[in-house]
Amino acid sequence: MSTRILQISDLHIGRSVTEENNFKIIVNHIIRKGQGEWQSNKPVIMITGDIVNDGDVGQYETAKGYLDQLHAKGFNLRLIPGNHDYGKKGNLALEEGFIRFKGHFSQYHDNGMDYPYPDNIDGHCLIGLNSMQSEYGLDGILADGELGEDQIEKTADLINEYRETSNGKVIVYLHHHPFLYPDDLPLRRVGEAVGHWLKDGKEFMSTIKDLNIDVLLFGHEHRHLKFTNTILNDRYNIPYIISSGKSSEHSREFPVLQNGSADQPECEYKAFADLLEQYEYDNEERERVQRELDRIPKELYGRMIEINDAGDINITNEVFV
Secondary structure (H helix, E strand, O other), X not given: OOEEEEEEOOOOEOOOHHHHHHHXXXXXXXHHHHOOOXXXXXXXXXXXXXXXXXXXXXXXXXXXXXXXXXXXXXXXXXXEOOHHHHOHHHOEOOHHHHHHHHHHHHHHOOOOOOOOEEEEEOXXXXXXXXXXXXXXXXXXXXXXXXXXHHHHHHHHHHHHHHHHHOXXXXXXXXXXXXXXXXXXXXXXXXXXXXXXXXXXXXXXXXXXXXXXXXXXXXXXXXXXXXXOOOHHXXXXXXXEEEEOOOOOOOEXXXXXXXXXXXXXXXXXXXXXXXXXXXXXOOHHHHHHHHHHHHOOOOEOEEEEEEEOOOOOEEEEEEEOO
């Protein structure tokens, strides 16, 4: 029987009615399939951060109400925090955010919510990381993240210990993207480095690159991309690198080129540098780009990671309808 893991991310419950209504669709979809084709083999539901939008207690109560429905139907849940889970608009990590996250969601985890959080699922090793680990007090300003030296070292130790006794797959998941995207423009790269990406991403990727990780999952950027057979996979020695889009918002997945850049029309990318360039397009060019966008499906997406008995990995989009 295959092992299934369903990744969703960046729900932002509390931001608007749209996000909550779309999450209802996601929850109903999962429950329906759990009573049908998934009944004998339910996936682990993995949420890679930004479950709520501002860290408010009301948003946590709303999110927990939906997650309790999944838990009651027999789904195992694995949650890690994002910057929005800890503070207002994701730009200020507050102590109450730390407390609320554990207080509302720790019941879904067998061993509390200390990170790195290791799991053995059907002989495969899942390790959840808290990329808000060092984002506390004054250091919790802006939307960037940090794992901290201790968490990185513990993660490496866990993987090495697992590899000594098992040939199963290793899946590591966190919220913040641990590297800059190859197609980021210069101004965008400055913004990412200052206050958006994983501050110790270089140290993290350097540490894990030779540990035979099979799948690396993250969210945060709201770009739904799948890196396979690209320069990034070769650079970090990880066969599958998955960037999740915002699951509670209709989004597109663009083909990823061998150099790791997304083959997408310029105006779809939401970096502020690109937005400034939009105003230079004439009407004819805008219409051309819009026609290109219209040809690419726009859906509510999750990721289904399946590992069969032979150890083969298959990663597909789960479209929530």
